[in-house]
Amino acid sequence: MSFPAETLELVQKIIKRYPKGKHKSAILPILHLAQAEWKWCSTEVMDYVAYLLSIEPVEVYEVTSFYTMFHLEPVGEHVIEYCRTGPCCLMGGVEVYDHLKKRLGIQTGETTADGKFTIKEVECLAACGWGPVFQIREKFYMQLTAEKVDQIIDELSK
Amino acid sequence: MKILTEHIDVPGIETIDVFCKHGGYQAVEKAIKKMSPDEVTEEVKKSGLRGRGGAGFPVGMKWSFLAKPEGIPRYLVCNADESEPGTFKDHYLMWKSPHTLIEGMIVSSFALGANTSYIYVRGELMYVIHILEKAIQEAYDKGYLGKNILGSGYDLDLYVQAGGGAYICGEETALLESLEGKRGNPRIKPPFPAVKGVWQCPTVVNNVESIAATSWIINHGGDAYAAIGIGRSTGTKLISASGHIRKPGVYEIPLGITVEDFIYSDEWCGGIRDGHKLKAVVAGGSSVPILSAEMILNTVNGEKRLMTYESLSDGGFVTGTMLGSGGFIVMDETTCIVHNTLTFARFYHHESCGQCSPCREGTGWMDKVIYRIEHGKGRKEDIDLLVDVAKKIEGNTICPLGDAAAWPVAAAIRHFRDEFEWHIEHPELAIQPGAVYMRPGASWA
Ligand SMILES: Cc1cc2nc3c(=O)[nH]c(=O)nc-3n(C[C@H](O)[C@H](O)[C@H](O)COP(=O)(O)O)c2cc1C
Ligand code: SF4
Ligand code: FES
Numbered sequence: 001m002s003f004p005a006e007t008l009e010l011v012q013k014i015i016k017r018y019p020k021g022k023h024k025s026a027i028l029p030i031l032h033l034a035q036a037e038w039k040w041c042s043t044e045v046m047d048y049v050a051y052l053l054s055i056e057p058v059e060v061y062e063v064t065s066f067y068t069m070f071h072l073e074p075v076g077e078h079v080i081e082y083c084r085t086g087p088c089c090l091m092g093g094v095e096v097y098d099h100l101k102k103r104l105g106i107q108t109g110e111t112t113a114d115g116k117f118t119i120k121e122v123e124c125l126a127a128c129g130w131g132p133v134f135q136i137r138e139k140f141y142m143q144l145t146a147e148k149v150d151q152i153i154d155e156l157s158k
Numbered sequence: 159m160k161i162l163t164e165h166i167d168v169p170g171i172e173t174i175d176v177f178c179k180h181g182g183y184q185a186v187e188k189a190i191k192k193m194s195p196d197e198v199t200e201e202v203k204k205s206g207l208r209g210r211g212g213a214g215f216p217v218g219m220k221w222s223f224l225a226k227p228e229g230i231p232r233y234l235v236c237n238a239d240e241s242e243p244g245t246f247k248d249h250y251l252m253w254k255s256p257h258t259l260i261e262g263m264i265v266s267s268f269a270l271g272a273n274t275s276y277i278y279v280r281g282e283l284m285y286v287i288h289i290l291e292k293a294i295q296e297a298y299d300k301g302y303l304g305k306n307i308l309g310s311g312y313d314l315d316l317y318v319q320a321g322g323g324a325y326i327c328g329e330e331t332a333l334l335e336s337l338e339g340k341r342g343n344p345r346i347k348p349p350f351p352a353v354k355g356v357w358q359c360p361t362v363v364n365n366v367e368s369i370a371a372t373s374w375i376i377n378h379g380g381d382a383y384a385a386i387g388i389g390r391s392t393g394t395k396l397i398s399a400s401g402h403i404r405k406p407g408v409y410e411i412p413l414g415i416t417v418e419d420f421i422y423s424d425e426w427c428g429g430i431r432d433g434h435k436l437k438a439v440v441a442g443g444s445s446v447p448i449l450s451a452e453m454i455l456n457t458v459n460g461e462k463r464l465m466t467y468e469s470l471s472d473g474g475f476v477t478g479t480m481l482g483s484g485g486f487i488v489m490d491e492t493t494c495i496v497h498n499t500l501t502f503a504r505f506y507h508h509e510s511c512g513q514c515s516p517c518r519e520g521t522g523w524m525d526k527v528i529y530r531i532e533h534g535k536g537r538k539e540d541i542d543l544l545v546d547v548a549k550k551i552e553g554n555t556i557c558p559l560g561d562a563a564a565w566p567v568a569a570a571i572r573h574f575r576d577e578f579e580w581h582i583e584h585p586e587l588a589i590q591p592g593a594v595y596m597r598p599g600a601s602w603a
Contacts, residue, residue: 022338024339024340025339026339029319029320031322062340066341066511068322068323086444089498090401124242124444126246128245128485131400140285
C-alpha cells in the first residue's frame with residue numbers, strides 16, 4: 001500500500017508545516033488524504049499512516065476513533081452525510097431525510113446493495129441557514145427538498 | 159455599517175487583485191511599515207473588540223496575557239472549527255472572502271510576534287480549506303507572507319489545518335490537542351494557552367471573526383471601532399440567522415439594534431415566514447438558553463431588547479440569554495420545543511469527549527430521557543429528573559461543554575415546561591407526526 005508519488009510529495013510538504021519533531025500534527029491532514037485515496041480507514045490504511053509518520057499504529061487508531069469524519073467500516077461509492085441537528089430539522093429536515101432513506105431503501109449507517117450509496121447522520125455542518133443540508137465528500141447540497149433529493153440521486157446513479 | 163462584509167458580494171473578491179482594489183492588505187502595510195506590535199495591540203484594546211467565538215472575552219486583553227519568554231516561539235491559532243448548531247458565519251466569511259481572514263491573521267500575528275500561525279478549520283469544510291490555501295498562496299506571491307514581509311524583517315508562515323469532525327475541538331485547548339495530532343480532549347486550565355499552548359509554547363486562540371475585524375481596526379483606529387455599538391458591545395457582529403424567517407443568512411449588524419428590528423426589518427431577517435408567528439428564539443447558538451417570543455423581544459423591565467452582549471443577558475438565566483456566537487435560531491408556532499431540545503441533547507451527547515463523568519453520563523441521560531418523552535414514553539418524574547441532571551453537570555466539568563449541554567435543556571423546561579408535561583400526559587397525541595402543543599388561548603396564525 002502506498003500513496004501515488006504526488007501525494008507522497010504533499011505529505012512531505014505537510015510535515016514541514018510543524019516544528020521539527022512535531023510531525024505527529026500531520027496525522028489529520030494525512031488521514032484525510034488516505035480516506036480520499038482508499039475511501040475508508042481500514043487497519044491497513046491506518047498502519048500505513050503510522051508508518052509514514054513513524055508513530056505507533058495505536059496513535060492513529062485513537063485518532064480515527066475519536067473524529068467522526070473517518071469511516072472505520074467500508075462505505076459505498078457516495079457517502080451521504082445528512083445533518084440531523086435542530087436548525088435543519090426546523091426547515092423540514094426530518095421529512096426530507098425520511099424521503100432519502102425511503103428512496104434508497106436503507107437506514108442510517110447502511111449501504112445500498114449495489115454499493116453506490118451509504119447514508120450517515122451527522123451533526124450541524126455550519127450551513128444551518130441553508131438547510132436542510134447534506135454533504136457528499138467535499139460538496140454541500142443545500143435547501144434540500146424531496147424533489148431535489150431525487151434529482152441528486154438520479155444524477156449520481158447514472 | 160459594514161466592516162467584514164462590505165465587499166463580500168463583489169465578483170472576484172476571493173482573488174487578491176480584486177481584494178486589494180477594494181482596500182485589501184492596507185492594514186498589513188500600515189501595521190508592518192508604520193506601527194510596532196505593541197501599538198497594534200493597543201489599537202485592538204482601544205477598539206473594545208470582544209471575542210466572537212462565544213465567550214466575548216476582550217481580544218486586546220487576551221493578547222496582552224501572551225507570555226513572551228526569550229527564544230521560545232509564540233503561535234496564533236485561528237479557531238475556524240465552527241460547529242455550534244445555528245452558527246455558520248465563519249463558513250460564509252471564509253468561503254466568500256478568504257483574504258479578509260488572511261489579512262487579519264497577518265496583522266494579528268505581527269502584533270503577537272508569531273512567526274508561524276495556523277487556521278484550524280473543521281474538516282467538513284474541505285472546500286473552504288482549498289479556497290483558503292489558494293488565497294494564502296496569492297498572499298505569499300505578493301510578499302504579504304513569507305520571509306521579510308514588505309522589507310520589514312518580519313517573517314510569517316501561515317498554514318491551514320483540517321479538523322476531523324468533532325465539535326469539542328472548537329474548545330480552545332481541545333483544538334490545540336487536535337492540532338498536535340491527538341484526540342480532542344480539553345486540557346485542565348491553568349496553565350492557559352497564553353502560557354502553555356500548542357507544543358507547550360505560548361499561544362493565542364481567536365475566532366475567525368475576531369481576527370478578521372483587526373484589519374479594519376488598524377485602518378480606521380480603535381476609537382472609530384469603539385464608536386460603533388453600545389457600551390461594552392462595540393463594533394459589528396456577524397449573525398447567522400436560521401429557522402422560520404423569510405430571509406435566512408448571515409448578516410453583519412452594528413451591535414445595538416433591537417432584536418425586533420433584526421427579526422422583522424427587511425434589512426435583516428425580513429420577519430417570520432408567511433402566515434406564521436414568532437414562538438421562540440435561540441439567540442446565540444444551541445448552547446444558550448431558549449427564550450419565548452415575549453422574552454426575546456423585551457426585557458423583564460419592559461425595555462426593548464437589543465442585540466448586545468449586555469441586553470441579551472439582561473435578567474440572567476431567569477429571563478435572559480446570551481449573544482454567544484451569534485447563531486440566531488428562530489422558531490414559529492409550528493415548532494415542537496421538545497423535539498428541538500431533543501436534537502440539541504443528542505448533539506451534546508454525541509459530542510461529549512467523555513473525560514468527565516458528569517458530562518459523559520449526564521448528556522447521555524438527558525438525551526435518553528428527552529427521547530422517551532418525545533416518543534410518548536415519558537414519566538411524570540422525568541421533567542424534574544432532567545432539571546436535576548442538568549444541575550449536576552453544570553459547573554462540574556473540565557470544559558464548558560458540560561454547561562453548554564445543560565443550559566438548553568434547563569431553559570427549555572424553564573420556559574416551556576407545559577410542552578414537556580403535555581407530551582407526558584398525552585403520549586397518544588404527542589407521537590402524531592408534526593404534533594405541536596398549543597398553549598390555551600394560542601392559535602395557529
Ligand atoms: C464546546 C466548545 C466549543 C467551542 N467552539 C468554538 C468554535 O467553534 N469556534 C470558536 O471560535 N470558538 C469556540 N469555542 C470558544 C473557544 O474555546 C475560545 O474561547 C475562542 O476560540 C476564543 O476566541 P475569541 O476570544 O476570539 O472568541 C468553543 C468553546 C467550547 C467550550
Ligand atoms: S465537559 Fe464534556 S466535553 Fe468537556 S472535557 Fe468534560 S467530558 Fe469532555
Ligand atoms: S443544523 Fe444543519 S447545518 Fe447546522
